Amino acid sequence: MNDLTPAAFGYTDGDVDTNNSANVTLNELAAQRISRRQTLRGGSAIVAATLGASVLSACDSDDDGFNPPIVTGPVTSLTTASGRTVALTGTADANGNQSWVQVSGPVVTLTGATSANASFLAPSVSTATQFVFRYVTGNGNATSQADTNVTVNPAQLGFTAVAKNKLDVVSVPTGYKVQVVNRTGDPIAAAVPAYKNDGTDTNFAQRIGDHGDALYWYGLAATGTARDATSSTRGLLVQNHENINIQYLHPAGPTNAPAGPRPEAEAIKEIECHGVSITEVSEGTGRAWTVLQTGALNRRITPNTPVVFNGPVKGSDLLKTVFSADGTTGRGTINNCANGTTPWGTAITCEENWAGYFRRASTDVAGRTAKEITALTRYGVTNGSTNPVGNFGWATVTPADASSTVFKRWDARVTGASATADFRNEPNQMGWVVEIDPYDASKAPRKRTALGRLGHEGCWPGAFVVGKKPAWYMGDDSRREYLYKFVSATAWVAADATAADRLAIGDKYLDSGTLYVAKFAADGSGTWLPLVFGQNGITAAATYPFADQADVLVHARLAADVVGATPMDRPEWTAVNPVTGEVYLTLTNNNAAGRPLAGTDAANPRHYNDPTGAAATAQFGNPNGHIIRLKETGDTTEATAFTWDIYLFGAGADLDAANINVSGLTADQDFSSPDGLYFSRPTNAAGQVKPLLWIETDDGAYTDVTNCMLLAAQPGTVGDGGARTxxxxxxxxxxxxxxxxxxxxxxxxxxxxxxxxxxxCEITGIDSTPDGRTIFVGIQHPGEGGTPAAPSSHWPDSQATGTAGATVRPRSAVAVITKNDGGVVGL
Known part of the structure; x- marks a missing residue:
């Protein structure tokens, strides 16, 4: 795709910091004769060093067959920062041999070391660090050399801020390139035809799904079938597909949606558009990124894919259905939002807003116990007129094969004599953390029930320290829900990172442990409260009478209510700083109903109005959201206490600085509704020393001003601010x-x-290659408000020129972003 470099962005990359000392000028040097005797002694040779820039050269031809390198500019030393590309340029006669060697400083890899033009990627440093590189030329026995000094400073943001805008493109800073892969409908298997994007396409079980969300890069070896965690040029992109733009999937929109009866072919397409995709992507000539349609490991996991249950809830009566009479198996995963990962190379996907897919009529009370009704209501599997047949009415399909339960499973009404005669318990099969081995399609995904059943937004791991029990941090994405942590019962063993049976390692660490929920105190302290049957009021005597630990995990929200966890303003993605171990959590927003004026607390402190649109429609509550962070006591994942503060408050730059724009955001920084959150990988300079934090937005409160965005930050630490009223x-x-x-x-x-x-669109899903030179960013549901006849976006077709045909339908896709000079993205 194209480089988007509007002049209005006024970009200067700041890469070149010349040394303006009183060196001799080019003209002065050219006026001096450099004798053969001086050359043989290695004197007077000088080279130029630049950052990604070309230089002019001059040479002294008044000599006897060999010219040493001469001044090509006033630069003999330079200053740069970690993660940036440094170019070293020398000039000598064409007949001479030329090479660059490193003389001092931490060892780097020199590209083009046997030529006049070499380069290297400035490594991560914690303080200003000196490097010396020597340019050596020779012709027979005559040699000459000169040194270039390079000072590398710690990593810093190295781009000019992109202005807020409402363009129909992905806007990035000057000096960056946008490519597009994994568009909705792209084929990922042999013989699957190209996507026509007119609503007639089928077979989404072998196409990229819709609403691409969280994603993660898993490196591939040269064979294309084995894991190579270090690879930055060939890998698997594992991506969630959360939801659908239903209007664009069919020629003229959906038929009878959602009330029904729905056509079988339409419902199959919609179901298959959900789930997870695994695709092989690679970097080619000119840094062009492509997807291999016939990749050996390409596959889709959809709501129809067989899965198994592991952990304490496996085999529980609460999971039993007519399809899974023993409560150990199920079908698929749905509404997959944020994600997680493991050091042993598996993908974690999280089931978020799954409750609305199920049918429950207002009469679905007979045969239900009061306990069941309490649980269904607490999880939003409600009955009545608002959503009687589910989001898309899949339960209304009459299949051609009368024995099929592919659609019947979405009907959660009591229709049989027992739980194994209908799908009343099917909602209990959703809402889990799911582990997938992207390298092995022969093993069914495993639902890890020890981590609890929620509206899981994400599940991000903390630090893995040998001898310490690892932990994963999870938000529950609804207003007034909670932050959770799962701590494994097993201490980390480093050798498990390279085990061949990856899901067996998942069994070891993810099937047994303790689920905690967070309680925030006004003084900046906090407590992790265990959700364990028999403790802290989680007993049969509670308002919801718990029967056992399986009941606690299936109904973790109710257990968290009992222990007094702190309700939060839509807790979504978690991210863990790879250097400090501090945990960050996006709190996307809340409204006046969820957080009234009298309902604020220290961790969710704001209630205000941010009017939106030309009509200045009132938005009371916390419409712009905030990002909270916490530091575990003792800096260990095993801690049961923490300290916290609010890292950033979302707000427009023009809002009241004392009470709304509390973080003092400027026009280059302001944002609303933080959602996705990600720290750069610790395998490159962006994730070391002071790692970059990437913040993605999913906004409805500020979209009258700008489309959703991605910000880069270098945050401090918990406690670097103070108290505020x-x-x-x-x-x-x-x-x-x-x-x-x-x-x-x-x-x-x-x-x-x-x-x-x-x-x-929503900006959601982000990861990089291990070297940090490529990042992948999910662009979800562009043009979600349009119609088949009048799409409100045409992206990604619009990326090349900013416009596209008036009837071109938008598609979710992954933007692949690289830096033109080959440096680490963001630095």
Whole structure:
């Protein structure tokens, strides 16, 4: 695809920091004669060093067959920063041999070392570090050499902020390139035809699904079938497919949706568009990224794919259905949102807003116990007129094969004599963390029930320390839900990272442990409360009478209610700083119903109005969201206590700095509704020393000003700010104060906007290759408000020129972003 480099962005990369000392000029040097005797003694040879820039050269021809390198500019030393590309340029006669060698400093890999033009990627350093490189030329016995000094500073954001905009393209800084892969409908198996994008396409079991969400890169060896965790040029992209833009999947939109009866072919297409995709991607000539349609490991996991249950809930009566009479197996995964990973090379996908897919009529009370009804209501599998047949009405399909239960499973009503005669328990089969081995299609995905059943947004691991029990951090994405942590019962063994049977290692660490929920205190402290049957009021005597630990895990929300966890403003993605171990959590937003003026607390402190649109429609509550972070006591995943503060408050730059724009965001930094969250990998300079934090938005409150965006940050640490008291404002001008804990305000050097997406999209899903030179960013549901006849976006077709045909339908896809000079993205 094209480079998007609007002049309005006014980009300067700041890579070249010349040494303006009183060196001799080019003209002065050219006026001097350099004798053969001086050459043989190695004197007077000087080279130029630049950062990704070309230089002019001059040579002294008034000599006897050999010219040493001469000054090509005033630069004999330079300053750069970690992760940036450094070019070393020398000039000598064409007949001479030329080479570059490193003389001092941490060892780097020199590209083009046996030529006049060499380069290297500045490594990660914690303080300013000196490097010396020597340019050596020779012709027979005559040699000459000169040194270039390079100072490398710690990593820093190395781009000019992208301006807010409402363009129908992915906007990135000057000096970066956008390519597109994994568009909705792209074929990922042999003989599957190209996607026509007119609603007539079928077979999404072998195509990329819709609404691409969280993603992760898994390196591939040269064979294309084995794991190579270090590979940055060939790998598997594992991506979630959360939902669908149903109007674009059919020629003229869906038939009878959702009320039904729905056509079988349409429902099959919609179901198969959900789940997970695994595709082989690779970098080719000119850094062109492509997907191998016939990749040996390409596959889809859909809501129809066989899965197995592991952990404490396996075999429980709560999982039994007519399809799974013993409660050990099931079908597929749905509404997959954020993700996680493991050091042993498996993918973790999380089932989020699954409750709305099920049918429950208002009469679905007979045959239900009061306990069942309490649980169904708490998880949103409600009955009544608002959603009587489920989001898409799949349960209304009459299949051609009368024995098929592919559609019947979405009917959660009591229709049989027992749980094994119908699908009343099918909702209990959703809402789990699911582990997948992307390298082995022969093993069914495993639902890890020890991690609890929620509206799982993500499941990100903390540090793996030998001898310590690892942990995964999870948000439950609904207003007033909670932050959870699962701590394995097994201490980490480093050799398990390279085990051949990866899902067996998952059994070892993910099937037994303790699930905790967070409680935040006003003084900046916090506690992890265990959700264990028989403890902290989680007993048969509770309002919801728990029967055993399986009941606790199936109904983790109810257990968290009992122990007094802190309700949060839509807890979504978690991310863990790979250097400090601190945990970050996006709190996307809340409204006046979820967080009224009198309902704020220190961890969710704001209540205000941010009017939106030309009509200035009121938005009371916390419409712009915030990002909270916590530091485990003793810096260990095993901790049961922590300290916390609020790293950033989302807000428009023009809002009240004292009480709304608490972080003091400028026009280059302001954002709303943080959602995706990711720290750069520790395998490259962006994830070392002071790692980059990437913040993605899924916004409805600020889209009258700008499309959704991706920001890059270098955050400090918990406690780098202090106490603050905010004055909140409700309807009618009523006010109330709320004390909280805030992080240090960002500066222009520590937070800026890196990307703005196309119209009506959500920016979600991000990872990089291990070397950090390529990042993958999910662009979800562009044009979600349009119709088949009048799409409101045309991305990604619009990426090349900014426009596309008026009836071209938008597609979710992955933007592949690289830096033109080959450096680490963001630095």
């Amino acid at each position: 905010i004055t909140n404002t409700g309807t009618g001008g009523v006010t109330a104060t709320q004390a909280t804990r805030v992080g240090a305000a960002p500066t222009a050097a520590t937070l800026k906007r890196f990307l703005v997406g196309p119209v009506e």
